[in-house]
Amino acid sequence: MFLENKVDKSEKRGWIEVITGSMFSGKTEELLRRLRRARIARQRVEIFKPLVDNRYSEQEVVSHDANSIPSTPVESSGNILLLCSNVDVVGIDEAQFFDKGLNDVCNQLANQGIRVIVAGLDMDFKGKPFGPMPDLMASAEYVTKVHAICVYCGDLAHFSLRKTASDRLVEVGADEAYEAVCRHCYQKKFMKK
Numbered sequence: 289m290f291l292e293n294k295v296d297k298s299e300k301r302g303w304i305e306v307i308t309g310s311m312f313s314g315k316t317e318e319l320l321r322r323l324r325r326a327r328i329a330r331q332r333v334e335i336f337k338p339l340v341d342n343r344y345s346e347q348e349v350v351s352h353d354a355n356s357i358p359s360t361p362v363e364s365s366g367n368i369l370l371l372c373s374n375v376d377v378v379g380i381d382e383a384q385f386f387d388k389g390l391n392d393v394c395n396q397l398a399n400q401g402i403r404v405i406v407a408g409l410d411m412d413f414k415g416k417p418f419g420p421m422p423d424l425m426a427s428a429e430y431v432t433k434v435h436a437i438c439v440y441c442g443d444l445a446h447f448s449l450r451k452t453a454s455d456r457l458v459e460v461g462a463d464e465a466y467e468a469v470c471r472h473c474y475q476k477k478f479m480k481k
């Protein structure tokens with residue numbers, strides 16, 4: 289379980305945390321947990337998500353278990369910088385959908401003394417690194433890799449298998465369009481397509 293750094297009230301020090309893994313692995317649940325704890329500690333929290341993520345809600349960050357928290361949908365990573373005055377903690381969900389500038393934005397925020405918590409998919413449905421996630425994982429002080437359960441064999445799942453015929457990188461969806469699978473089952477199912 290991830291435990292926060294102690295907050296030093298005399299000197300504001302920032303850092304970057306990344307929560308990553310396949311779909312259904314609990315990234316959003318873990319992001320919500322950390323953000324709620326920050327609020328309990330009376331820290332000023334701002335939460336962002338990309339405009340394209342309208343899966344469960346336009347405005348909120350929502351987990352597959354229907355837990356939610358209000359957020360600000362933004363079109364590009366640059367908007368986040370403009371909306372972050374007077375904050376202690378910034379949370380960003382579905383980071384894989386942002387532009388490559390997100391890594392620079394997160395570093396600028398952390399350098400200003402802000403704790404930045406980013407959640408996103410490490411890989412797309414083809415098993416390739418997704419958007420700004422590899423750069424963020426390199427920059428982050430803390431990377432937490434979470435796992436779903438393979439719907440075929442019950443092992444730890446590491447891949448997001450797309451069930452539809454679409455070849456587009458971005459296809460917003462949930463269990464009607466994706467399933468969490470382990471490496472073994474991904475090889476069998478994806479290669480068969």
Ligand SMILES: Nc1ncnc2c1ncn2[C@@H]1O[C@H](COP(=O)(O)OP(=O)(O)O)[C@@H](O)[C@H]1O
Binds near residue numbers: 309312468
């Ligand atoms: N194959 C699966 N493995 C694990 N959890 C699953 C699976 N399918 C659905 N879930 C549900 O998804 C929840 C995690 O949701 P969420 O935090 O939104 O995941 P993520 O953001 O990583 O997609 C779990 O607590 C569980 O109830």
Ligand SMILES: Cc1cn([C@H]2C[C@H](O)[C@@H](COP(=O)(O)O)O2)c(=O)[nH]c1=O
Binds near residue numbers: 316408448458459
């Ligand atoms: C693998 C993959 C996923 N997506 C989309 C599908 C969902 O809308 C999000 C991931 O959400 P989650 O919170 O991690 O469950 O990403 C996509 O557009 N392209 C892909 O290859």
Ligand SMILES: [Zn+2]
Binds near residue numbers: 438440442469470473
């Ligand atoms: Zn499996």
